[in-house]
Amino acid sequence: MAHPDILVFDHFKSFPQLVHGVFSRKGGMSTGSHASLNIGLNCGDDEPAVVQNRNYMMDTLGVVRAVFLNQVHGTEIKVLKQGEDIKAVTWDKGFGRTPCPISADGIVTNIRDLALVIQVADCQAVMLYDPVNQVIANVHSGWRGSVANIIGRCVQVMAEAFSSQPRDIFAGISPSLGPCCAEFIHYKREIPKSLWAYKLKGGSYFDFWTLSCDQLVEKGVKKENILSMGICTQCRADRFFSFREEKNTGRFGAVIAVTKERG
Numbered sequence: 235m236a237h238p239d240i241l242v243f244d245h246f247k248s249f250p251q252l253v254h255g256v257f258s259r260k261g262g263m264s265t266g267s268h269a270s271l272n273i274g275l276n277c278g279d280d281e282p283a284v285v286q287n288r289n290y291m292m293d294t295l296g297v298v299r300a301v302f303l304n305q306v307h308g309t310e311i312k313v314l315k316q317g318e319d320i321k322a323v324t325w326d327k328g329f330g331r332t333p334c335p336i337s338a339d340g341i342v343t344n345i346r347d348l349a350l351v352i353q354v355a356d357c358q359a360v361m362l363y364d365p366v367n368q369v370i371a372n373v374h375s376g377w378r379g380s381v382a383n384i385i386g387r388c389v390q391v392m393a394e395a396f397s398s399q400p401r402d403i404f405a406g407i408s409p410s411l412g413p414c415c416a417e418f419i420h421y422k423r424e425i426p427k428s429l430w431a432y433k434l435k436g437g438s439y440f441d442f443w444t445l446s447c448d449q450l451v452e453k454g455v456k457k458e459n460i461l462s463m464g465i466c467t468q469c470r471a472d473r474f475f476s477f478r479e480e481k482n483t484g485r486f487g488a489v490i491a492v493t494k495e496r497g
């Protein structure tokens with residue numbers, strides 16, 4: 235098996251207890267249209283290959299527990315707190331399927347050594363980290379999530395559940411559909427007029443990267459604390475899964491975790 239291709243956010247490197255990575259489609263066990271590091275169980279791939287891919291991804295980051303959401307393009311943000319019994323909602327490396335997966339599109343936690351995973355193939359995965367309270371979040375934001383401002387909602391949940399101050403939060407936006415390819419022919423009925431300012435002139439293409447940054451800033455996150463990888467998944471379908479480009483395809487993973495205190 236080839237080594238995985240992992241991207242990291244430079245501003246997260248300043249925090250030694252933070253483990254994160256955006257995995258490309260390379261370096262896994264899946265074949266065909268799902269080649270090769272597909273971590274999505276519900277996109278037509280062989281389950282044993284997906285299990286190996288998930289475990290390999292976790293091995294690479296040095297984590298043994300993770301949460302893989304049942305993503306539904308909604309606005310639900312799940313909160314998991316230290317001390318709660320989370321066995322039913324976690325993927326423990328080597329044990330296979332999660333007994334009771336959480337249906338949500340964002341997750342926030344202060345539990346150490348618990349990896350939060352978002353699965354994407356054109357949508358954004360937005361990682362959030364509050365180094366003051368040691369709180370992390372991961373959000374799945376497609377165009378529906380962007381319209382509903384699920385990212386801003388997640389910042390609010392971090393504040394309400396863990397007293398996170400938006401000015402302390404660092405954010406990273408994964409590779410996703412770029413303004414070069416995010417065409418919405420029916421945008422007049424799909425996207426509210428208040429967001430048409432993000433439409434490129436002379437067409438029906440939208441800049442959701444800038445929208446996400448603005449939504450974070452509007453909630454109080456400092457602009458200098460936000461990084462977008464700025465890679466379009468459809469343009470780089472050779473490196474990332476892209477539903478728009480391939481339709482029948484896999485899902486790549488964006489992962490974030492905070493490790494335990496080391497003595």
